[in-house]
Amino acid sequence: MSDVRDPLYTSLAQRVIAILWPSFLTAGLATVLLFTWIDPAELSLYVPGAEGVTRLGAYSAGFFGLWAITAVSSALTSYFGRPAGR
Amino acid sequence: MSKAATPPEGNEQEFYAKRAKVYPREVHGLFARLRTAGVLGLLGIFYGAPWLTWGDRQAIWFDLPGRKFHVIGWTFWPQDFFLLALLLIIAALSLFFFTTLAGRLWCGYACPQTVWTEAFLWIERRIEGDRSAQMKLDKAPWGGRKLAIKGTKHAIWLIFALFTGLTFVGYFTPIAELMPRFFTFQTGGWETFWILFYAFATWGNAGFMREQVCIYMCPYARFQSAMFDKDTLIISYDEKRGEPRGSRKRGVDPKEKGLGDCIDCTLCVQVCPTGIDIRDGLQYQCIGCAACVDVCDQVMDKMGYPRGLVRYTTENAMEGKVTKVLRPRVVLYALLLLVLMAGLLYGIMSRNPVGIDVIRDRNVLFRELPDGRVENVYTLKLLNKSDSLREYHVEIRGLEGAELVIDRVMPVPVPAGGVVELPARVRLDPVVLDAPTAELVFIARVAGEPDAGNERAGRFVGRMR
Known part of the structure; x- marks a missing residue:
């Protein structure tokens, strides 16, 4: 397994999984923490334009928003994890 | 696993090794029966639990829009979040406890990835046939027959996956109302989305990803070896007894030919859901499903050799030493678990309503x-x-x-x-x-x-x- 041909290093699919999957897990955790703390129904009272947002919609949108952010973090980690100067 | 410090220079494409599809052969035996029992029990709980009622509501209902979790007679509010955190810590610690004692018991018998993969494999075998028929079909050129077989398989997989997605969402929105609404196209946008999302994930993970989820995506698979010691139950090939391996006719005394008990039939490799060879020693890809134990025992029976060439054992037992069940870390995990469980129970009982x-x-x-x-x-x-x-x-x-x-x-x-x-x-x-x-x-x-x-x-x- 210490062969440089280890597909983990070269496969695009593995890299995509390594970016999307950990960010999915952490985004799920962050969503639970965020919406335990904040009730989106109350939030919609004070955010202009958010009057019609349902809780389920807010949870879902919140999850995907957080996933996007955590995916950016994972992607940067993956990018900086590669050797520089080539 | 990989200690390669530098990826290959130049064009990385040529080094790209495509994953070889694993076709696990169907296996029968004691551990296969135990796993089937586990799969049926767990699937039964998953698909059945949301249909139970308590009073005039669903007994287990995670009412996200209402911000209330109903579990039988209890109702949990966002203010009770610490109880959920405590429950998750208990779950993690239980996993550590059982891993230290019995290795990857969770992976082989109870993990949803294993459970749904087993169900999908069962469907696949009923339609495509066993390992050799599947391999032959995959090699065959696309035609009417292949299309019909693959189409039927995916149709049944997708119906099963869709039902799984529906049941999953049924934990969050009352399932008795959700089912009729879904089949009359009256579910809300997000409900529909999550049903399809979960169905897609089930289909993808159990139908295609399979062992790759365990090898590349599961964090537990990566760190479980840290909980292992020489007294942990593992599946191991008895190298001293089996080597030198080699084929022979039935009834031939292996000692005469200078052979060990392994007849090198490779059945243990063929049944392995992660496609490894247990005879190469303990590997992190091994999910401890004991399929190789079952199949090897059958071969040993046929050859008239004693069972257990591949068996559940411990490192100490393999070395002829005594296996200790009660080790300091087992006792420590057990005590911690007891304290936390008592804490959870106290927390639930003493909640201010x-x-x-x-x-x-x-x-x-x-x-x-x-x-x-x-x-x-x-x-x-x-x-x-x-x-x-x-x-x-x-x-x-x-x-x-x-x-x-x-x-x-x-x-x-x-x-x-x-x-x-x-x-x-x-x-x-x-x-x-x-x-x-x-x-x-x-x-x-x-x-x-x-x-x-x-x-x-x-x-x-x-x-x-």
Whole structure:
């Protein structure tokens, strides 16, 4: 397994999984923490334009928003994890 | 696993090794039967549990839109979050405990990835046939027959996956109403999305990803070896007994030919759901499913050799030493688990069913009344976490001379598991304030319930700075 041909290093699919999957897990955790703390129904009272947002919609949108952010973090980690100067 | 410090230079494409599809051969035997029992039991719980009712509601209902989790007779609120955190810690610690004792028991018998993969494999085998038929079909050129077989398989997989997605969402929205709504295309946008998302994930993970989830995606698979010691139950090939391996005719004395007990039939490799060779030693890809144990025992029976060439054992037992079950870390995990479980039980039992939230009116800081006093407006939320109606008295304290005005007759009835919103006004002569603002405390009192935790602080604004 210490062969440089280890597909983990070269496969695009593995890299995509390594970016999307950990960010999915952490985004799920962050969503639970965020919406335990904040009730989106109350939030919609004070955010202009958010009057019609349902809780389920807010949870879902919140999850995907957080996933996007955590995916950016994972992607940067993956990018900086590669050797520089080539 | 990989200690390669530098990826290959130049064109990486040529080094790209495509994953070889694993076709696990069907296996019968003691551990296969145990796993089937586990799969049927767990799938039964998953698909059956949301249909149970408790009173006039679903017994297990994670009501996200209502921000309440119902578990049988209990109702949990966002305020009870620490209980969920405690439960997750207990779950993690249980996993560590069982891993130390019995290795990857979870992976081989109870992990959803294993359970649904087994179900999908079962369907695949009924339609495509066993390993050799599947391999032949995959090699064959696309034609009517292949299309029909693959199409049928995917249709059944997708129906199964869709039902799984529906059941999953049924934990969050009452399933008895969800099912008819789904089949008449009346589910809401997000509901539909999550049903399809979960169905897609089931289909993808159990139909295609399979062992790759364990090898590349599962964090537990990566760190479980840290919980292993020489007394942990593992699946191991008895190298001393098996080597040198080699084929031979039945009835031939292996000692005469200078061979060990392994006849090199490679069945242990063919049944392996992760496609490894257990004879190469303990590998992190091994999910401990014991398929190789079952199949090797059958081969040993046929050859007339004793069973257990591949068996559940421990490193110490393999070396001829005594296996100790009670080790310091096992005892420590067990004690920690007991303490945390007791804590969880105490936490659930001693939950205060009375709750109050205070929200200040955000539009008007304060209002001056004709009599010179100042009025602040709040919305009070009275929470009843119990399963029966309670009567609430609301009081304030901490602000000398303040008057609480609520346009409702006390006590206010709050239904079981319900919230009542109460507009409340607090009036006070601002001359008694030595600062522009002051803190006051709202208290919700219910006869027969403790007062601890029934208070919320609010801010009173008396004048501009």
